[in-house]
Amino acid sequence: KLKDGIYFNTGLFKDYGALGGIDKEDSETVSRIGKHEGKHNQQDFALWKFSTSKTKSGKELGWNSPWGVGFPGWHIECSAMSTQYLGKHFDIHTGGIDHIAIHHNNEIAQTETATGRKSVNYWVHNAFITIENKRIGKSKGNAIYLRHLIDKGFPPFAYRYLLLTGHYRSPMNFTWESLEGANSALIKLHKQFLDLGSRNGKINKSYQKRFEDFINDDIDTPKALALLHELMSDESINKKDKRVTVLDMNRVLGIGFIESYKQMKNILSGETKKVEVKETPEEIQELIDKREKAREDEDWKTADNLRIEIEKKGYDISDTEEGPKLTKNQIKSPVLIK
Incomplete structure (x- = not known):
């Protein structure tokens, strides 16, 4: 004492x-x-x-x-x-x-x-993550939140995929270019998964064993992801077996194959095509103005709630260097991978 x-x-x-x-x-x-x-x-x-x-x-x-x-x-x-x-x-x-x-x-x-x-x-x-080779800190004003990714049109699963490409004990540097690359790789995987149909076969034991070995070796997610891409390209595995083997891997990786199956189907069929809004309805403009004010005041909770309210009315808003950009969905609900 x-x-x-x-x-x-x-x-x-x-x-x-x-x-x-x-x-x-x-x-x-x-x-x-x-x-x-x-x-x-x-x-x-x-x-x-x-x-x-x-x-x-x-x-x-x-x-x-x-x-x-x-x-x-x-x-x-x-x-x-x-x-x-x-x-x-x-x-x-x-x-x-x-x-x-x-x-x-x-x-x-x-x-x-x-x-x-x-x-x-x-x-x-x-290990630590840096942003543009700089340490993350509130005082530096460089912290990035998931809402910022969503505002720029990136699904949260793309960020998860990016993290999985590096070993958890190795430092990682976040850039918007690296996130773009991760998003492109993830979309490619989801397109391949969609091509496998909707019926499952039997888990391929060889791929399952190799995947488990990588994960059990100090959670080696980079090698596990590389194996997933290898499986997707392996023409010797039939579609049904490949599909269920991918889903088995996804139980660990968690990159959204089940959650986004219907959503990706809509995206690839063009059902979620967005139309740029040239004349913003007065009601929507008022919400945009309120959201911009909340963002200036760093009232992120209010800004997020206003964005959700805008989405419910059939519009998407993204923050660009030129200011907020509004698009209108051709279907009632946005269906990004999330």
């Missing part, structure tokens, strides 16, 4: 730092807040922080506890959520590579001390 809270003594947890092979003596990697007076070990971390703030009426902020009014330590929330919803022991825990050294080692220590058992079988840590 220190003057500002209750701390975990990592010296009493013999496996502390085993995740990632962290050196206990290296304070640069094992302490989030740096040197702190009173710790037994530099990597000791807070389990409960005492309240240091009060309301205008003088009441301390926080929750009552056996140790006093305060707040849970930063790492507690993950242990609390995982044990609540996944149990005291579960198979896979994911996270960014930046959480290996401190956060996840702390989570392991506190969870396993509380439960008396191993908490996680496999830790899977992904």
Whole structure:
């Protein structure tokens, strides 16, 4: 117990730092807040922080506890959520590579001390994504959300496909050109899938085994995707068997073959052709103006709701460098792959 809270003594947890092979003596990697007076070990971390703030009426902020009014330590929330919803022991825990050294080692220590058992079988840590070779950050103003992709006419599945082309432990750089390439590759796959008809045969065991081997080899999605393309081009496999084998792979890849079967059929038949609007109806223009104002104010929730309202009226709006562009669907509902 220190003057500002209750701390975990990592010296009493013999496996502390085993995740990632962290050196206990290296304070640069094992302490989030740096040197702190009173710790037994530099990597000791807070389990409960005492309240240091009060309301205008003088009441301390926080929750009552056996140790006093305060707040849970930063790492507690993950242990609390995982044990609540996944149990005291579960198979896979994911996270960014930046959480290996401190956060996840702390989570392991506190969870396993509380439960008396191993908490996680496999830790899977992904590398960072940059945008146009720049780190993503709110302060940089370069964050891109799914709504931005949709506004530019890209289905969310195209972004998923793009991520699958790189290994999760390898850094990836996002560009609009790379997303365009992923979208084109995905549309090609969906066209090929549509040509396979609507009836299933038997899963090809050879392709299934090779696919499972790639996924079981540290989730090697680039090789798994390459195998999917190979299967699509393999003329020795009949259409029915090929179709069900693709669907079996899609259970892992999740790139929308089932969800978009009817949608792609409409797209390829031209039923979703869009018509450029030369004279915008007054009612729609009012919605567009409100949406533009919301976007200027960075009120994204309102902007999204207005876009949905415009779509319900049979129009699509996309944001271009020249401003919002309006198109009208020839069918009532837009049917992009999504």
